[in-house]
Amino acid sequence: MTTARKIRTVVVDDEALARQVLREFLGAHPEIEIVAECANGFEAVKATTELEPELLFLDIQMPKLDGFEVLELLGTDPVVVFVTAFDNYAIKAFEVHAVDYLLKPYGADRFEAALGRAKERLSAKRSGRATAGESGTGTDEDAKAAGAAQASPQQKAAELAAAARPPAQYLERIPVRDGTRVFIIPIAKLDYIEAQDDYVALCSEGKKQLKQQTISSLEVALDPSRFMRIHRSYIVNVERVTRVEPYAKDSHVAVLANGAQIPVSRAGYSRLRAFLDR
Amino acid sequence: MHPILNNSRRLLFYFLGGTPFAAAIVYWLVHTGEMTLSAAVLMGVPLNLLYGFMCLMAWYPCRAMPFGKFDFSRILLTHLVGALLNSAIWVLAFKFTAYEISGVFPGLDTRLSKDFPALFGAGVLSYLLAVASAYIALAIQASQEAQKRAAQATLLARDAELRALKAQVNPHFLFNSLNSISALTSSDSAKAREMCILLGDFLRRTLGLGEKAAIPLDEEMSLIRAFLAVEKIRFGSRIHMEESIAKDVLDVQVPPLLLQPLVENAVAHGIANLVDGGRISLDAHCNDSSVAITIENTFDPDAPPRRKGGVGLTNVRQRLTARYGNAANFQVSKNGDVFRVALTFPAEREARTA
Numbered sequence: 001m002t003t004a005r006k007i008r009t010v011v012v013d014d015e016a017l018a019r020q021v022l023r024e025f026l027g028a029h030p031e032i033e034i035v036a037e038c039a040n041g042f043e044a045v046k047a048t049t050e051l052e053p054e055l056l057f058l059d060i061q062m063p064k065l066d067g068f069e070v071l072e073l074l075g076t077d078p079v080v081v082f083v084t085a086f087d088n089y090a091i092k093a094f095e096v097h098a099v100d101y102l103l104k105p106y107g108a109d110r111f112e113a114a115l116g117r118a119k120e121r122l123s124a125k126r127s128g129r130a131t132a133g134e135s136g137t138g139t140d141e142d143a144k145a146a147g148a149a150q151a152s153p154q155q156k157a158a159e160l161a162a163a164a165r166p167p168a169q170y171l172e173r174i175p176v177r178d179g180t181r182v183f184i185i186p187i188a189k190l191d192y193i194e195a196q197d198d199y200v201a202l203c204s205e206g207k208k209q210l211k212q213q214t215i216s217s218l219e220v221a222l223d224p225s226r227f228m229r230i231h232r233s234y235i236v237n238v239e240r241v242t243r244v245e246p247y248a249k250d251s252h253v254a255v256l257a258n259g260a261q262i263p264v265s266r267a268g269y270s271r272l273r274a275f276l277d278r
Numbered sequence: 279m280h281p282i283l284n285n286s287r288r289l290l291f292y293f294l295g296g297t298p299f300a301a302a303i304v305y306w307l308v309h310t311g312e313m314t315l316s317a318a319v320l321m322g323v324p325l326n327l328l329y330g331f332m333c334l335m336a337w338y339p340c341r342a343m344p345f346g347k348f349d350f351s352r353i354l355l356t357h358l359v360g361a362l363l364n365s366a367i368w369v370l371a372f373k374f375t376a377y378e379i380s381g382v383f384p385g386l387d388t389r390l391s392k393d394f395p396a397l398f399g400a401g402v403l404s405y406l407l408a409v410a411s412a413y414i415a416l417a418i419q420a421s422q423e424a425q426k427r428a429a430q431a432t433l434l435a436r437d438a439e440l441r442a443l444k445a446q447v448n449p450h451f452l453f454n455s456l457n458s459i460s461a462l463t464s465s466d467s468a469k470a471r472e473m474c475i476l477l478g479d480f481l482r483r484t485l486g487l488g489e490k491a492a493i494p495l496d497e498e499m500s501l502i503r504a505f506l507a508v509e510k511i512r513f514g515s516r517i518h519m520e521e522s523i524a525k526d527v528l529d530v531q532v533p534p535l536l537l538q539p540l541v542e543n544a545v546a547h548g549i550a551n552l553v554d555g556g557r558i559s560l561d562a563h564c565n566d567s568s569v570a571i572t573i574e575n576t577f578d579p580d581a582p583p584r585r586k587g588g589v590g591l592t593n594v595r596q597r598l599t600a601r602y603g604n605a606a607n608f609q610v611s612k613n614g615d616v617f618r619v620a621l622t623f624p625a626e627r628e629a630r631t632a
Contacts, residue, residue, distance in 0.1 A: 017511075
């Protein structure tokens with residue numbers, strides 16, 4: 001029976017007392033099962049990857065990874081309720097992106113309302129997944145069409161994180177997940193970024209890390225004085241470009257300090273030239 | 279800006295003030311020169327106006343040679359030469375005019391020329407008087423400007439202070455503390471009450487501080503302890519505070535809430551990002567006539583970027599400069615996983631009240 005199935009829930013907050021409030025309020029709901037409580041971003045990523053919860057209560061300011069970084073690294077797509085004390089930019093982003101949130105301190109009324117909405121979203125998801133599973137006749141084409149119409153959870157997470165960032169503040173680091181492990185790539189160590197279907201390959205120190213995100217959403221989060229889109233599929237760290245060479249007719253390559261050669265489109269070439277000639 | 283030339287009212291008064299001199303000249307022209315009154319006025323008044331104008335020009339060399347920047351003897355020499363030259367030109371103008379109209383008033387130039395040395399002397403004295411007045415005007419201007427600057431500086435200082443105080447009770451701190459109290463009400467009501475009292479204690483201490491220019495360091499320290507007492511309930515065993523404060527700095531006057539934001543930063547950007555907690559240490563001591571305070575905290579160099587950057591530090595730096603100017607020093611440094619803020623400023627004690 002699907003109705004009897006409990007909602008697997010993970011609670012993430014670095015303050016024990018803040019987790020205690022959530023535990024207390026959730027305790028009144030027998031349909032909720034808290035499968036993990038996490039006190040920092042790494043734990044949260046590990047727990048959600050291993051336990052695949054359906055519902056996630058997520059603090060924003062935490063050790064290791066903040067709430068937005070955790071959201072970007074989730075492999076699954078749980079319903080998320082952000083819990084925060086005070087963060088104007090984040091709250092604006094939540095409103096715009098219709099993300100549920102709780103403002104500390106919150107009472108039972110506010111909590112019940114947020115949980116009620118989260119359950120509605122969840123049941124909509126469950127039934128959606130059930131119909132998709134039952135039909136069973138879906139082709140690859142259908143799946144692709146559905147994917148195009150609806151952005152991936154990672155894509156939505158990246159957009160939310162970008163909207164929540166205070167103005168004139170650019171990405172300082174990019175967290176990447178490999179299984180349950182998290183790597184942090186500081187922006188300064190990034191050589192270039194290559195688009196690969198739904199992923200971006202982040203190239204730093206001779207290694208490539210894959211992350212599920214579109215290159216355009218990454219482009220807007222990067223400092224335009226340090227990173228430049230020089231091709232449909234490439235963003236380059238301009239400090240690493242040593243020279244630009246012609247390559248076949250009408251096209252160029254940028255040669256980086258580590259010897260890597262990156263294709264440059266015609267529009268990218270004029271932008272890069274203008275930057276390098278400054 | 280010339281104080282008289284750029285003000286038509288003052289210019290009018292200046293030339294009206296010259297009337298007695300003009301009258302004296304006219305009297306001289308009629309008596310000694312044996313001219314008719316109308317001819318004497320026609321000749322005396324323009325020549326008097328000319329010299330009045332020349333004396334006004336004395337302001338420019340005075341402005342170019344302020345006292346203190348130049349040798350007194352050099353200034354004296356310059357203006358003396360100026361006085362002699364100007365007066366000589368003026369007397370020559372008289373001589374020339376008298377010569378030109380001696381056809382109408384025969385022997386005029388010879389009658390007048392025996393008084394030219396006296397006229398020359400009067401010209402020199404008038405010019406030197408103008409120089410002295412110009413220096414007085416410049417001094418008044420300078421003091422007015424200094425006053426304006428001082429008023430502006432106080433305004434800036436007050437402004438910085440107000441902004442700092444507004445930023446004091448950090449909403450993040452307040453809401454998180456209230457959330458902790460909310461958690462404790464059901465699990466440990468005695469602790470919830472304790473936290474309410476600690477929070478109230480801290481808020482009450484910050485309240486009256488806006489009006490005070492300075493408080494003893496001792497008072498600032500109890501404010502910090504009240505703040506940390508609240509944070510210790512939130513963060514539990516994650517906060518380790520070490521204090522090392524010399525006895526002779528306890529009565530030193532400091533701007534209120536100078537150090538508390540630094541400790542708050544240490545918690546928000548240091549302790550809060552460390553899973554296993556961290557250390558904050560505060561060291562204060564006196565060196566001769568200055569106070570040296572160091573606040574250190576451990577932090578995670580790989581912590582997520584701060585959502586709002588460095589407002590607390592900028593505030594403290596501004597307030598320190600507003601109060602002590604160049605006598606204060608403020609340094610921020612990072613070394614491995616230790617963040618360090620060091621400040622030094624003059625040790626002021628209660629005896630001199632502002």
